[in-house]
Amino acid sequence: MADIKLYFSEELLSWFHIHKRTLPWRQNRDPYRVWVSEIMLQQTRVDTVIPYYERFMDRFPTVTALAEAPEAEVLKCWEGLGYYSRARNLQAGAREVVDNYNSVIPDDADAVAGLKGIGPYTRGAVMSIAFNRPEPAVDGNVMRVLSRYFCLEDDIAKPRTRIQLEHLAKSLIPEGAAGDFNQALMELGALVCTPKSPGCLTCPVMVHCQGRLVGKENVLPIKTKAKPPREERRLVALIEGSGSNVGKVLVRQRPETGLLAQMWELPHLLEEEVVQEGKAIKTGRGRKKKDTIIEESSAVMGLSASPDSGQMEQLGRGLAAETGLLIRPRHRWMEAEHIFSHIIWKLDVFLADFGFVLKEKEIQQMQYETLLQGGLVAAEQKAEYNNFETAPDQLFSGYAASETAASVSGPEQQEVPLPAGYRWIGPEDMRELAFPNVFLRILGNYWSERY
DNA sequence: TACACGTGGCG
DNA sequence: TCGCCAAGTGT
Numbered sequence: 001m002a003d004i005k006l007y008f009s010e011e012l013l014s015w016f017h018i019h020k021r022t023l024p025w026r027q028n029r030d031p032y033r034v035w036v037s038e039i040m041l042q043q044t045r046v047d048t049v050i051p052y053y054e055r056f057m058d059r060f061p062t063v064t065a066l067a068e069a070p071e072a073e074v075l076k077c078w079e080g081l082g083y084y085s086r087a088r089n090l091q092a093g094a095r096e097v098v099d100n101y102n103s104v105i106p107d108d109a110d111a112v113a114g115l116k117g118i119g120p121y122t123r124g125a126v127m128s129i130a131f132n133r134p135e136p137a138v139d140g141n142v143m144r145v146l147s148r149y150f151c152l153e154d155d156i157a158k159p160r161t162r163i164q165l166e167h168l169a170k171s172l173i174p175e176g177a178a179g180d181f182n183q184a185l186m187e188l189g190a191l192v193c194t195p196k197s198p199g200c201l202t203c204p205v206m207v208h209c210q211g212r213l214v215g216k217e218n219v220l221p222i223k224t225k226a227k228p229p230r231e232e233r234r235l236v237a238l239i240e241g242s243g244s245n246v247g248k249v250l251v252r253q254r255p256e257t258g259l260l261a262q263m264w265e266l267p268h269l270l271e272e273e274v275v276q277e278g279k280a281i282k283t284g285r286g287r288k289k290k291d292t293i294i295e296e297s298s299a300v301m302g303l304s305a306s307p308d309s310g311q312m313e314q315l316g317r318g319l320a321a322e323t324g325l326l327i328r329p330r331h332r333w334m335e336a337e338h339i340f341s342h343i344i345w346k347l348d349v350f351l352a353d354f355g356f357v358l359k360e361k362e363i364q365q366m367q368y369e370t371l372l373q374g375g376l377v378a379a380e381q382k383a384e385y386n387n388f389e390t391a392p393d394q395l396f397s398g399y400a401a402s403e404t405a406a407s408v409s410g411p412e413q414q415e416v417p418l419p420a421g422y423r424w425i426g427p428e429d430m431r432e433l434a435f436p437n438v439f440l441r442i443l444g445n446y447w448s449e450r451y
Numbered sequence: 452t453a454c455a456c457g458t459g460g461c462g
Numbered sequence: 463t464c465g466c467c468a469a470g471t472g473t
Contacts, residue, residue: 041469048459048468082457085472119471139469159452186469195467196462226466227454259456340457437458 004208008149009174009181015204016184019191021046024053029179031105031130032063038125039090039117043083046190052081064103066094075262075434084261084434089117107131120166128178136169137182138162141189147221148193151210157224229344235315236268236349238446239327241424248424249446250327250354251433259340264433266442267327267422268347269318271311291441293334293449308332312350323419326355334445338438349442427451 020026023046025037036056040049056077060066066074071091078087093115097105105126106112113123124137136142143156146165154161173181192199198217200206211220239250251264312329320326329350338345418424425433427447435443 038469043456043468043470044458045460045468080458082459083470085456086470089471117471121470125469137469140467141469183469190469223467228465261456338457339459340455342455342457 004210005172007208008205009172011204012184012188013174013177013181016180016187020183020187021191024050024057029130031107031126033057034130035093035105035118035122035126036090038122038129039086040081042086042122044081048081052078062103063094063097063105066091067098067103071262072432072434076432079263079434080437080440084263086117088261092116093118105130107133109133109135120162124166125182128173128182130179132176132179134170134173134178136166136173137186138166138169139186141186141193142169142182144195144221145185145189145193148198148211148217149205149209151214151216151220153220153222155224156221226341229340229342231344231346233271233346233348234268235271235311235318236266236347236442237315237319237327237329237352238266238333238349238442239352239354241354245354245424248426249443250418251423251425251435252419253421253423259343260436262434264423264435265439266349267319267323269315269322271348272314291334291336291445293445294332308348308350311348315350315352323422325419325422328353328355334442336438336442338436345438347438347442 023037025033027033037049037053040053040056059077060069060074069091071088074087074091075084078084081087096115097103101111107127109123109127112118112126113120118126121137121139124135125139127133127135128137140156143162143165146152146168147154147156150168152165154164156162156165169182169185188203192203200209200212200217203209206212209217211217237250241248241250250267252267254260254263254265256262308331311332315329316327329352331351332348333351334349336345336347336349338347423429430440430443
C-alpha cells in the first residue's frame, strides 16, 4: 500500500511538471489571485472562468481594491458566471482581510477558513497553492481520481466520503510540494482521469490504478443522482415606458438573499395553476422549449379572443397586488427557458404598457370616460379594462400608451413613485446593472428588435 | 443530511 | 435531445 501511494505521488508530480497548463492564475502564487481563481472555479469550468478572471483581476487587482469597490460593480463583473453569492462572499471576505488582517491574506489555515465563502476545499487550495502548506484540497476531480486509483466504492456525494478522502489526500502530499501536488491531482482529473471515458492509456499512474486493474474505471466513482429540477412557469412583463420614460423598460432588483440575490430582472410572477374538474391544468399553452420570439401578427387579435388573455390578466393582477402599480399586458411576445440546477423556468414574456396610478375615484372615472370617448379603448377590450377596476386596493389605471397619456385632459399624469427596487432603464443602463442570463437574452432580443 | 444555489459544454 | 457534471459553500 505504501508503495502504491509513493508511486502515485511521485509519478503524478513528474507528470504535472510536464503537462501543467498555462493558466492566468498560475502566473504567480499571490494569495489573492489564488483565492479569486479558486472561488471562480467552484462548480465552473476553466474555459468559462478565464475571461471572467482576467476582467476581474484587471478591475480589482488587490484585496484592497476589491474591498473598497461598490458591491454592484463586483456583481456586474460576475454577471453570467452564476452562483452569485460567491461574488458577494468573496468581497465580504476581502473586507474581512482588510479589517482584521491588515489587508494581508493570513498564512493561517484557521484564519483563511474563517473567511466568508471559503469551505474545506478552498481552504486547502489556498493554503497549499499560495503558501505551500500540506493541506488537502479535495474537489470533484480529486474524489474521482482517488476513487479510481484506490478503487474506493464509497458514495462521493456523501460528506463523510469527502472527509475520508481528505485524510487520504493529505497522506499523499510529498514533502514540500503541497501546492503542485494538489494541482496535479486536479489537473489529472481534468485532463486524463475524466468523468466519462477516462484516458487510462495516457495516465501516468495507470499501472497501479486499482480501479482499472479491476476493470471498474468506468463505474467509479460511485455517486448518487441528484434530484431532478422542478418546473416553474412564469409570466414576465416587459413593460414599456411612456411619456418621460419612452424607450425604457421597467426592471427591478431581486431580494438580498436567495435565488439570484440582488440581480436585476424583469417583473414576473409564478403562474397559478387553474384547477378544472379535479385535475390541474396550466393556463398557458404548450409551446416550444427554447427561446422563441412570437411574431407580432399573432398578437394583434382582439384581447378577449386571445388564448393568452387569462395569463395576461393574471399577470396584471398579480403585479398590481405585489407592487401597487398597474400594468397592462398587451400580447405574448416571446418565450424563454432557463435551467438552474434545481429549477426550470419556463417564461412567457408579455409586452405591456404602464398604467399610471391615480388617487381620486372621481378622477379615475373621468379619465376612464375620456379614454372611452377618445376611442382609445376598443369595445372588445372594455371587458378587460373593467377587470382592473376590481384590482387590489381599488387602484384604477389610465391607459398609459404614449399617445393616450398625452391626450388625457384634466388631472395631469403624475410621476408615479415606483416601489423600492424598481427602475426604468434604457439599453445604456445595462452596463451598470447585473442581470442573470435569461433576462440578458430577453432584453438583448428586445433592444435589438427595437433599434 | 439534504437542499439551495447558475451556467454552459459535452457525449 | 438530454442527462451529467465542473477547482463547493451555506444553511
